[in-house]
Amino acid sequence: MSNTELSATIAKSIRDAIVEGRLAVDDRLPSESELAEQFEVGRSTVREALKRLAAQSLIRTERGAFGGAFVQRLSYADAQAQHVTTSTLLLSMNEVSFVTACQARFALERACVDLACAHRQAADLADMRAEITRQSQPDLSDEGFCASDVRLHRALVDSAQNPVLSYQLAGAVEAMQPLMNMITFSDRSRSEITRYHTMMVDAVEARQPPKVVRALECLEIYTLELGRGKILARKQTPAR
């Protein structure tokens, strides 16, 4: 306790006030000088605390007269961005096997199948079909293929029309992209994947959850197969 830095303590104090609702969205915090007085610290210490909160999208700051720090409404987009960053780093900095990550990813994705079949709109289907078309272009780079893959799965998740679910799943799916980028896709594997994608979207359109699940399972098995040969020598501690 004695070792804790003041700026961390102050950040925690303010964060608690926000989490517990004592500070509501768009409320203005006291100015930096006032906070410095209240907490009996220097202004720079307060500023470090505020930067910590800003890094978590808990506050935003505005300059000028009547500016200051305001409690920020955490948007789905911000929350998802943070989730993606965290998940990506977690995967890249720990010895996570390709199998474990893949298993988790597809298990999670299956979570949206029932709702997707129930609530999918024409626009969702169009989005997904558009990505499948893009994936069939022969001049698409590997990165482009992976990016399109992510967008397709993202569209599947969104078709459940549940923003909370989208936030959770899209984060998980996007975090897998760097791992997928390690795989080079031959013409053959591309067409195989696209075939499963088509199966999947057809089943969503037909509102047949078990068929969607089956397509996803095919994809999972095939992805694992593609990843198997791949050297899983991860790069997180390259030398020494």
Place this chain on the structure above:
Amino acid sequence: MSNTELSATIAKSIRDAIVEGRLAVDDRLPSESELAEQFEVGRSTVREALKRLAAQSLIRTERGAFGGAFVQRLSYADAQAQHVTTSTLLLSMNEVSFVTACQARFALERACVDLACAHRQAADLADMRAEITRQSQPDLSDEGFCASDVRLHRALVDSAQNPVLSYQLAGAVEAMQPLMNMITFSDRSRSEITRYHTMMVDAVEARQPPKVVRALECLEIYTLELGRGKILARKQTPAR
């Protein structure tokens, strides 16, 4: 672009270096003074940037000679803590209906059923049964009941033996707790919930995924029913 603060730019620059692997785990960053020179800014600006990174658990700082800022390995625990905070705030600061949140939560939880049945250990079952026993104590407070509920579901998720899945799901489940805490549990509803919990654990022990799913569905329906009457007047913007 012209409006971006220097400390944010510097933080982004270092964050990119970490994400792209140019800085590996436990690498030491240059000292604050050296960074200040390199980026041609004052030391306080560098410090604000470092605090932003520290808030995301991307670095840790050590004091004293040969101290400094080190790239930190993001642990599952840290990642999950961040996920819980983010998810909780997302739910508390946006107009998310109880139904939407509940739907997402149970859809996600179903994602671990197959793996849980396949890989559950005796210890997992023991953990879950222990929580059920605790929930049957009549002198347990509502908060205690909810906390035990979270631990039970957490144990279910962990029994899949997939840390990536645990991280994702545990975050989602824990984030729902504040919403659940709004419900007061009568003796009758407690015993009803405990009954479903027992069904669920029995099915996991018997390795019968469909039965687990059915128990979870019962729980979801019953939870929704309990939440329905509840005033869903959310507190995020109490008075204007």
Place this chain on the structure above:
DNA sequence: GACATTTAAATGTCAGACAATTAGAAATGT
């Protein structure tokens, strides 16, 4: 060789200054 002391490097904190930004008030012009 074991223990105590000193030293140097680094972060943590503070105070004071100034620049940049911005909304609103005041002044000015028509």
Place this chain on the structure above:
DNA sequence: ACATTTCTAATTGTCTGACATTTAAATGTC
């Protein structure tokens, strides 16, 4: 009366220099 410009005050952003604190390593002492 209204529009435009200028001024003003509040606030964040940045820099500088100072000092306190912490810590590992170097040095000294027995």
